[in-house]
Amino acid sequence: MAFYWVLIRKSYLSNLQYRAAHMINNLGSMLFGLMFIAIWQGTLGEGRQVVGFGGQEMGQYIAFTQSILFQTKFLQRGFGMDEGIRTGSISLQLMRPVSFFGYYLAFCAGSQAYNLFFRTVPLLLIFALFVGLPDFSWSMWLPLAGSVAMAFYLGFLMNYFVGVAAFWTKDIRWSFIVFYTLNTTLSGFMVPLPVMPGVIGDIVPYLPWSGMNYYPVMTYLGHSSVRGFVIPLIWCAVLTVVALLITRRARSQMEVQGG
Amino acid sequence: MALYWKLIRASVAAQMEYKFSFLFSTLLMMVLQALDFLLIAAILLKFDTIKGWNLYEVGYLYAISMMVLSLYRTLCNEIHAFEKYTVQGEFDQLLTRPVSPLLNLFSRSLYLHQIGGFLQGIVVLAVSLWGLYGQGVSVAKALWFLPVSIVSGSLIVLALGLATATIAFWTVRIADFLPFTVYAPINASSYPMHIYPGWLKGLLFSVLPVAFIAYVPSLYLFDKGGAWWYLLLTPLVAAVALGLALAFWRFGIKRYHSTGN
Numbered sequence: 001m002a003f004y005w006v007l008i009r010k011s012y013l014s015n016l017q018y019r020a021a022h023m024i025n026n027l028g029s030m031l032f033g034l035m036f037i038a039i040w041q042g043t044l045g046e047g048r049q050v051v052g053f054g055g056q057e058m059g060q061y062i063a064f065t066q067s068i069l070f071q072t073k074f075l076q077r078g079f080g081m082d083e084g085i086r087t088g089s090i091s092l093q094l095m096r097p098v099s100f101f102g103y104y105l106a107f108c109a110g111s112q113a114y115n116l117f118f119r120t121v122p123l124l125l126i127f128a129l130f131v132g133l134p135d136f137s138w139s140m141w142l143p144l145a146g147s148v149a150m151a152f153y154l155g156f157l158m159n160y161f162v163g164v165a166a167f168w169t170k171d172i173r174w175s176f177i178v179f180y181t182l183n184t185t186l187s188g189f190m191v192p193l194p195v196m197p198g199v200i201g202d203i204v205p206y207l208p209w210s211g212m213n214y215y216p217v218m219t220y221l222g223h224s225s226v227r228g229f230v231i232p233l234i235w236c237a238v239l240t241v242v243a244l245l246i247t248r249r250a251r252s253q254m255e256v257q258g259g
Numbered sequence: 260m261a262l263y264w265k266l267i268r269a270s271v272a273a274q275m276e277y278k279f280s281f282l283f284s285t286l287l288m289m290v291l292q293a294l295d296f297l298l299i300a301a302i303l304l305k306f307d308t309i310k311g312w313n314l315y316e317v318g319y320l321y322a323i324s325m326m327v328l329s330l331y332r333t334l335c336n337e338i339h340a341f342e343k344y345t346v347q348g349e350f351d352q353l354l355t356r357p358v359s360p361l362l363n364l365f366s367r368s369l370y371l372h373q374i375g376g377f378l379q380g381i382v383v384l385a386v387s388l389w390g391l392y393g394q395g396v397s398v399a400k401a402l403w404f405l406p407v408s409i410v411s412g413s414l415i416v417l418a419l420g421l422a423t424a425t426i427a428f429w430t431v432r433i434a435d436f437l438p439f440t441v442y443a444p445i446n447a448s449s450y451p452m453h454i455y456p457g458w459l460k461g462l463l464f465s466v467l468p469v470a471f472i473a474y475v476p477s478l479y480l481f482d483k484g485g486a487w488w489y490l491l492l493t494p495l496v497a498a499v500a501l502g503l504a505l506a507f508w509r510f511g512i513k514r515y516h517s518t519g520n
Contacts, residue, residue, distance in 0.1 A: 021435040028438020034459060035447045042310040042454030043302055050305070130456075174287060181291040184298075191298050195305055 003098055004106040011110025019118055026119060030126055033066035036190055037131060051192045057221060059131030064217045065189050067123040068148070070115040072155035072212045073183050078163030079104050082172045085254075094251060101247050104163070108156045134221050143224040147216040150232040154212050157239045158183065164243075167250040188214025208235035262358065266366035274371045281371065288375030289382075296321060296383055299449075312451045315394070316481060318387030319401070321449040322380045323473035327412035328445045329376030335417055336370035339441075341424035342433045351517050361508065391481065401480045404490060411497035412472040416445060418500035419467060425504070425511035444469040471496040 015022075040062060041055040050058060081104075084090035094100060124133075158179050165175040183189065187209040194201055204210060211232025218228055275281060299321065303314040332339060341364070344350040353360040388398045423440040427433045448469035452460050464470045471493050478485025 021432065025435040025438060028435075028440075028443050031439055031443035031459075032446065035443065035450070035455070038454045038456065038459070039299075039302070039309060039450055042451075043306045043308075045310070048306060174284065177287070177291060181294055185294045191301050195301055197301055197304060 007106040008110040011107045012114045015111055015114035022118055026122060029123055033062055033127055036062045051194055060134050061217050063127030063131055064220045065213045067120045070119045071112040071152045075159040077176045078166060078172045081163035082166035085166050101244060104160055112152050144219050147219040150236055151212045151216045153236055154208055157243055160243055164246050164250050167253050183209055187212040211235055263366050267369055270369045284372050285375040289379040292376055292379045310454050315387040315390035318383050320473045322384035322387060323408055323412055324445055324449040326377050326380035326409055327416050327472060329373055330413045331416040332373035333370055335368050337364045337368040338420050338424050342427050345427040345431045348517055396481055407494060411493040414497040414501050415472055418504040421504040422507050425508045428511035428515045448472045468496050468500055
């Protein structure tokens with residue numbers, strides 16, 4: 001266990017080295033967020049509502065999803081596993097007396113913790129200047145923390161799948177783009193899931209991506225639900241089993257390019 | 260110029276070596292970017308308009324933005340990814356060549372994998388213009404103006420990309436600047452400018468002049484309160500922006516210090 005804590009800390013500290021660059025990057029995230037907020041506020045105007053939210057609340061909705069981007073969507077592509085396979089260093093990784101899955105989970109957790117302090121919080125505060133913060137009661141902290149933790153874990157799992165794909169495909173650029181787009185489209189990142197047209201709107205709340213943005217942001221806005229907790233929880237469990245099975249297959253599959 | 264075309268031909272031949280991979284990736288890129296537009300379409304199908312602009316009008320802005328961004332990424336990829344030259348010290352090699360570093364960069368810049376966005380833009384543009392035509396809007400002016408829109412818009416994006424690349428002469432890395440200087444502005448140009456708050460609008464009409472790519476001319480093209488001379492602003496702003504970016508580039512090169520390798 002101590003090993004994983006060291007790894008989480010190292011990952012946090014290595015991100016910390018680039019905090020100045022990340023602050024510049026935050027400006028871009030801010031611009032994107034304000035643009036999405038303007039789209040919703042321009043669409044809703046004074047009187048209209050979407051899933052019970054007016055322009056102000058939809059602004060807070062976008063502020064939240066835009067602020068947790070770096071924990072769910074903008075993780076290092078496949079945690080660099082493809083590079084490890086190309087150079088052969090992945091074989092050392094597999095020989096270590098620690099879990100391959102656990103190693104990347106700890107690596108990801110350190111990066112997500114860093115992003116929480118240096119991206120999520122600053123961005124939420126900047127957006128708050130434009131759209132304010134939602135009414136919040138202490139009783140909501142626990143459901144929100146649980147919902148956000150599951151969102152971060154699902155973000156890790158999705159990126160882990162992109163990474164282990166390198167054991168079979170070598171080039172993981174396309175699997176990354178596919179996962180990235182599915183996240184953007186199906187997670188409720190910009191559009192609340194019930195707004196999606198037709199049958200898509202009926203299905204997407206039950207898919208794993210819904211736990212990465214839609215349910216956490218609904219909890220943030222004071223609309224937590226049992227369903228919003230259970231669905232992501234089930235997906236976290238199912239996808240963990242899938243990830244561990246794939247990891248086992250990957251071990252036997254491994255074929256490095258160099259060494 | 261002859262040298263440029265020769266290098267471009269070699270680059271095309273190299274990228275077409277794996278034809279299936281190329282076709283697959285281009286097609287995939289098109290489908291994925293179409294999903295991006297579906298999100299906006301989902302909002303507009305439910306609410307009809309964004310501050311008075313309907314799905315087809317926003318679709319026109321979106322299509323032009325997609326097309327010019329895709330052209331820029333296809334034809335100027337090395338400008339966009341310029342930091343590899345400063346990070347790895349490769350820019351020193353370009354300085355020792357008998358042609359200008361910029362021309363050299365352009366000749367290496369063809370990246371056909373990005374053409375999917377352009378093709379997808381054509382589809383969205385066709386659907387949007389057809390939809391507007393169906394609503395009784397005259398689209399002839401927009402069709403005539405299309406080549407000017409595409410060329411001028413691409414030059415505006417190039418100006419932003421080149422100015423961002425120049426920053427690398429001081430900061431070495433530019434990847435963290437790109438969301439602010441290129442990605443977000445181009446995305447912002449996909450929507451009518453009047454939805455944005457005043458300061459953001461000011462930014463998109465001046466320092467990051469993406470408002471002139473599609474929004475300003477469309478005010479005249481679709482009779483939304485613009486005058487005929489709005490059409491002149493697009494190429495004019497493109498020329499000024501590119502001139503300023505080139506001057507900035509020349510200024511930056513003089514202050515370039517190699518990172519060595």
